Amino acid sequence: MSIKKHIPNTLTLLNLFAGLCALIHAFNGNYAEAFSLVCLGIFFDFWDGFLARALNAQSPIGLQLDSLADMVTSGVVPGLIVYKMLGDIQENQAQYTLTEDTYYMGVVPYLGFLITLGSCYRLANFNVDERQTDSFIGLPTPANALWICSLPIILEETGGDGFIFEFLSNPFVLVIIAFLSAFLLNAEIPLFSLKAKAFTWEKSKIQIIFLGLAAVLLVSLQFLAIPLVILLYVLLSVVNNKFLNKV
Missing domain, CATH: 1.20.120.1760 (CDP-alcohol phosphotransferase transmembrane (TM) domain)
Incomplete structure (x- = not known):
């Protein structure tokens, strides 16, 4: 090998x-x-x-x-x-x-x-x-x-x-x-996975939105932001799932 x-x-x-x-x-x-x-x-x-x-x-x-x-x-x-x-x-x-x-x-x-x-x-x-x-x-x-x-x-x-x-x-x-x-x-x-399949807004918008909001929270709140980022991840996933189910 x-x-x-x-x-x-x-x-x-x-x-x-x-x-x-x-x-x-x-x-x-x-x-x-x-x-x-x-x-x-x-x-x-x-x-x-x-x-x-x-x-x-x-x-x-x-x-x-x-x-x-x-x-x-x-x-x-x-x-x-x-x-x-x-x-x-x-x-x-x-x-x-x-x-x-x-x-x-x-x-x-x-x-x-x-x-x-x-x-x-x-x-x-x-x-x-x-x-x-x-x-x-x-x-x-x-x-x-x-x-x-x-x-x-x-x-x-x-x-x-x-x-x-x-x-x-x-x-x-x-x-x-x-x-x-x-x-x-x-x-x-x-x-959702953070591994974007393509670097386009249409296919990676949920990842881009999450990473942008997470960055703002981390810069503003530092360690206090980490639990909020995880909560944001779960909530965005739930919203994303409901949106996809409507399509």
């Missing part, structure tokens, strides 16, 4: 390595570093598929490697981050009406791994679902990971005060987010 056949799989393994490093930082509470490494892993994840197609180096093992790497970077890391956020609430705050026995036994923090379970099922389903060749059904794991991994950074940037801090410091809210994440990953909601 020529060297070019190994290039996509090498990038996939770099995605996995970035995810493993992100795990270490997330476990130590270094959420900004974990987020950066997840972004790096997603970058490798994008280019491994692109190069596999460009170099005609697609293979069954590459498909399996891709899912296994995504499971760590976009599945285990966000689950661990919500686990840690719930654990931080346990250590630092006591104003909520959770009983000490329930919380200290670890029942509540471990609910963060619902995200990991949902990601695992979504990745397995993606590999066997022939409907997801040109678009997605359910929120892709990288998009979900970006949304979840941005939460502790948003929390830190609030400076320990204000509505957003109180909102994201509430264990009930974080548990709901974990459930919502697992649901969106596996919901029967068709979502």
